[in-house]
Amino acid sequence: MNIAENQIDEIIELEYNIHLFKVISPEIARKINPGEFLNIRISELAIPLFRRPFSVCDVEDDCYYLMFSTMGTGTKLLASKKPGDFIDVLGPLGNGFNIVDDFDRAIIIGGGLGVAPFPYLTRQLKGKKEIISFIGGRTKNDVITYGLENISVATEDGSLGFKGNVIELLEKELDKTDNIKSKIFACGPTSMLKALKILAEQNNIDCEISTECTMACGFGICQGCPIQSSADEDKYLLVCKDGPVFNSKEIIL
């Protein structure tokens, strides 16, 4: 991990107010793995005070991509940056997805902006593993498919694809699965991850989930981001340092 000023090379506006920043940093582009994140100081002033964590969305040559939408103060300020501006970036941080495991099919599950880490994961898996992606949202405006492959969509209001949540869709599809050894990679709202954890464990599918929480430091010094370990009742893991990606069996959501 390192702190540096990274220059924004290009800004791509996707549908439904999703911003994609292409940022120049050979160091980060070289080092970062899918599921790892960057902690960004958006203003020199004390508001917002904390850095804001963003997954690496993709990597291309000397650049990495960030994907976000405007939630509050921080993302609003970030969205006002222009190509050529610099951002203060701390990273790479955290532990990403484990893709050296023995599996043949990657089942990618993203809810809303939870898809952010998956273009990069898809890039790394493509050609090596079978990929199926299940993408969910409240309505079709929440469904982001940028950089993904082999996509099935679920929306809660039925405005696109399956009507229901993405875990229900997965459950339906899982019934049909064969004997190919699968591994799930998921990121999204905690309610989604909870339902998924149960489903994956019932079906005995290896499952990695990327968790989210408020962070101050992002690298293990503030103790602000605990998550219950399932191995040891007396122990919290840290989302920023031990995660954000955990095997679903490691933690209690």
Place this chain on the structure above:
Amino acid sequence: MNIAENQIDEIIELEYNIHLFKVISPEIARKINPGEFLNIRISELAIPLFRRPFSVCDVEDDCYYLMFSTMGTGTKLLASKKPGDFIDVLGPLGNGFNIVDDFDRAIIIGGGLGVAPFPYLTRQLKGKKEIISFIGGRTKNDVITYGLENISVATEDGSLGFKGNVIELLEKELDKTDNIKSKIFACGPTSMLKALKILAEQNNIDCEISTECTMACGFGICQGCPIQSSADEDKYLLVCKDGPVFNSKEIIL
């Protein structure tokens, strides 16, 4: 006084990092007088918390001008605005220069950015009164002559014009004056205004000075901007409401 979002029409960069904003507001352009000011909320966030006061620098048709350089947080943020952006403006505020008095020659004295209100004053006096302007700065980079007439310059390091401060220059020139009824209009650092007050009173010249201080509200409710009244020992006047322009005899600096 009123609060409104005013759009920036044009930004002119003068020498030595002086910014000139042309801002659209028929209401303010119509109402505001030289020496009055506007209190500007530069960010929606709580840093900077206070509005920042700026003199009206000039007025043309439906627009007014602001002149400033970057001092700290507020002016730095303001300088990052672009044409088309809106600023949150409270005003017009305060009492400006009295130009309906009986005088034939206006002696304008500006130190550094203290010249800001004088382009507008000059515009209003031009053709009606004789105008002489004495402009001072530490070095030639502090001397701003935009929009002024009949200018003599003093710099402390002698890099332009008279070597010394602008009040010393005025004193030198005053010795030569004739019987034309003069009135002084001044704005600049307090040390300059102090010296001027003494000189003007010794020479019995009517003298109006525009004072500066930290302001919170700008319209008389916070009591944060007191200045000692010379008429009444037990009384403070308020720079924002009773000033910022005072007759030099009204106040103790």
Place this chain on the structure above:
Amino acid sequence: MSKVNLNVKIGNLTLRNPIMLASGTVGYGNEISEFIDLKKIGAIVTKSISLKPRKGNKPQRIMETAAGMLNAIGLANVGIEKFIKEKIPFLKKHDVPIICNIAASTIEEYVECVSMLEHEDGIHAFEINVSCPNVKEGGLQFGNDIKMVGKITEKVRANTTKPIIIKLSPNVSYISDFAQAAKKEGADAVSAINTLVGTAFNIKTRKPKLYNITGGLSGPAIKPIALAKVFEIHRKVDIPIIGIGGIMNWQDAVEFMIAGSSAVQLGTVNFIDPTAAEKVLKGLTDYCNENNIEQVSSITGSYQLD
């Protein structure tokens, strides 16, 4: 959409809504009435009035801090006589309940002020300032002394039938003890909080940035502290609370009510946005409508601690 009942009762005082303007941040209402319709506001609390006029502290009186401000105005005010003659008539014209905030350096002075105003029908209640950090006498000597707060309340109570609100100092270990003392001696409500003692130095000259050396910290920076004080009083003492401290918008006002406030006061925000009070009132009303809240007073202390 159902009509929300915005009335709140603060002891014997009924207000048409819970949005008040805090002492010292709107003078006597004159200037702010150019920005908001005072008829719509719950109440206006006057700048602290003292028996004699006070000139206030020398400049520098105010400065900005991170998301806050320090002030050391020093209770500059016109004095009670001029207040009665000149300021009350103006406020009466505007049809806004006036709560007269009183500052003093002796108990007798408090009593004298209250007695002089007792028959002014324009005055709806007294807010007793025992907590100004910026004066040599009275101020914190009073506000941080629990017996003194009790005694002041007792004596004021004996001399007025109007509602009494004690404005508490946050510069204490347990503010609820002070609220308890005020309640015991007959206060109708407490206001929390006044400003926190703070300071700043110029690193070039090494001089304090304020002439008074220390000042009172207000604004968004202190909101979490103010909320904790309100919450502490609400949990421990059964007395109406007027919440104050860093309120910038309607969300903050709702948060203060949830934490235990029956009404709120807007202070520093008036300097930044003099139209804030009307915006807060509108936001609060919309919040009630959207959440099917019929009585705004039902929000008070509605925190969910599971």
Place this chain on the structure above:
Amino acid sequence: MSKVNLNVKIGNLTLRNPIMLASGTVGYGNEISEFIDLKKIGAIVTKSISLKPRKGNKPQRIMETAAGMLNAIGLANVGIEKFIKEKIPFLKKHDVPIICNIAASTIEEYVECVSMLEHEDGIHAFEINVSCPNVKEGGLQFGNDIKMVGKITEKVRANTTKPIIIKLSPNVSYISDFAQAAKKEGADAVSAINTLVGTAFNIKTRKPKLYNITGGLSGPAIKPIALAKVFEIHRKVDIPIIGIGGIMNWQDAVEFMIAGSSAVQLGTVNFIDPTAAEKVLKGLTDYCNENNIEQVSSITGSYQLD
């Protein structure tokens, strides 16, 4: 350019410079050592250690406020045994003075902790945390009780020859009274301030935003308050003060020294910019050089009140 003497003496403790890292904001130094050279830092204060390991509070533990943060970590720590076995050896390698911060819920526990560490030569001093607002036992019950602060100091003093620093709670009326009590019982210095009690509520769910309900406020928002507390102690009590609260840059550090601090600690800023300590040290050194200050210690309490 003359060479500045950056050494400061805090009672019996001499530090190579006055820039320290505050308890709870750098863990045990491991992670931050990737960003700064610990060899250059005045001292590192450990996360509060308790006799037994503590799991800490459930989430939500932290949140952002206007120019500040609330935390309710709940003294999560590895416990003293693991600290001795695993953490001290690491820190010793880095050649940085370690000040061990101790939290406890009884006087006996403080004494036991100190005794266990007395012969650890890696530990240069103890900082006794009597002021954590986020635990049920000990914490503010101690920090806001002047007799208890005196008694803890006395007992700890009786059991160690290492320098003792008492970390004071700001949630009191007169912090100097507590500094006086600490001094009387033999403390070498006081640290001021720990966090201020604050809270926040979610206006949709009406639940507290922190699991612990209240938390401790830190960051730039509290700087003016912290400065006033340091200044108050400096004026009233002759004891070295370690200034803490909202320091973000070297200017803030100088301001704290002017107000009376012999050294300073950086807390929240480490989360935002883990390289801050080195920047502050460089800025302070340059300030001394530019102002012909030969001894950094001469800045301490150099305020000019005319």
